[in-house]
Amino acid sequence: MSFEEARLIFKLIRVNPISMTGLIIVTAFVVMGLLAPYITPYPEDAWGLTYNIEKRYLPPSLEHPFGTDEMGRDVFSRVILGARFSLLISVGVVGLALLIGIPIGLVAGYLGGRAGTLLMRITDMFLAFPPLLLAIALAATLGRGLVNVIIALAISWWPWYSRLVYVQVNSIKNLPYVDAAKIIGLSPFKIMVRHVLPNALTPVTVQAALDMGSAILEAAGLSFLGVGVKPPTPEWGLLVSEGWATINIAWWSSLFPGLAILVTVIGFNLLADAVREAMDPRLRKAIVMRRL
């Protein structure tokens, strides 16, 4: 994505209140994730190191805006710190999946032939598994823990990127500017990196923005099923799962982390929509027309 494109995207986001909502949610989430340890009202509660029997199951109040859980910990602090783990997971999963998926799709698409077919058949093998099921199996095998969750999700995720890049590269590699690069005498590696990849990344950027939200959702799913991060890590999915047992007496300890997941995922979706609109020239035109 070039600087000009980024500026245009920002411009289009600013004029659209829905996109702006997405941007605000995502920004708030990222800031919360980065600053979490410093802004939680009860840091010990947030890390899950405390046990206050006299403060168990307190309903939401000014002191504890999201109430307290079965261990008497402040849910608000735990949700805020949870943003850090969700941010780590989403960046880790999408980043790792891109790191595996892009080179495979690029090489398979550009070189084609037998090597390309082999790479894509391997990709298809991974795609043949339902992604969440594959992630559950991997997470269960690797054992609980943040890094394992990221690895498990990334392994079930990269084939989608590699497909997407493959399709893009296939349509780009026959364009005249790629021929021109060949005529200059550039090596296939330089042609791929300088001419093919930068032009293939637009849809990948949009997909990655969407997937940041989905990764949080799936990691929460893994935690909820008991194959995710280790307690007492305040990961949102784990918080929902922990509160689930006591939902009858303390609905707040499940509800607020659940809402955090919901709002963040919606935020990423709105933002991804805005990026997609800004990158599609036809939609871009339609947006400009709508404004007039």
Place this chain on the structure above:
Amino acid sequence: MTLLNVVNLKKYFPIRKGLFGRVVGYVKAVDNVSFSISENEVFSLVGESGSGKTTIARCILKLYDPTDGKIIFEGKDITRLKGKDLKDYHRKVQAVFQNPFLSLNPRMRIADIVAEPLLAHMKISRNEARKTAIKVLERVGLSASLARRFPSDLSGGQAQRVAIARALALKPKLIVLDEPTSALDVSVQAQILNLLEDLSREYKLSYLLISHDLSVVRYISDRVGVMYLGNIVEEALTEVLFESPLHPYTQALLSAVPEPDPSLKKLRKRIMLPGEPPSSISPPKGCRLHPRCPRVMDVCSKGEPPLIEVGEAHKVKCWLYAKK
């Protein structure tokens, strides 16, 4: 002196069908074509779409491997070049394509596009390469202020100048021009043609011009080859070809050029060829033009006509001119 010599060039594209890609036939895009280009000469290939002229260009540019035949450049066959020799060849043979907006990477700045070939072949810093690139841009008539722009900021004519600057940057011997003006406005076409002509004189360049626009071909070329269904059917000096075309196909092709003068228009007779060009998967036996030729004879369907020398540097592939 001969710079490029194409000898019996063939390029067949296999047609594959079914699960295992069984070859069921071939598209004979280029079938036994020979021609040569001298130093500082402009040679044109004309013909309708599908006649194989672009395929020849792509074989010369090493974008396709020819099925058979030789392409001899400066005395060396380049069809099997590898490694350093191939890189040297790329330095000497460049190209300009039809649509400049497709032939320039939309995400690169103008100066970087022109500097790229320099960086690929010379041991110079990015800054030096950019400086040289700006000089080349100025030579092709672009202002240095465009150097930091992207291709989408330019007009068609400006973008084509950038493509020419990129081809020129390495001071090549031969530039393949594949329809260099067909995507441009008529007013811009003339400017680009004049620029190309000036450059060929200044840098002693040879051009292989691929075009279906006969007025462009007539304006700029020294010699012309006319292509029909993968063959060169007539080859002659430009003036000779346009004044006294011999092959029935050339005659029909030239009669299709619009005549702007109404009084002359009445005098001219349009030669119409019936039907469409047949498929190059199974071209007609004998002379490939015979099903459509207005002057067809018995012999035409029987044997392929030889390339007959009828004058100085004038060759025709037609039975009409065979000595009995």
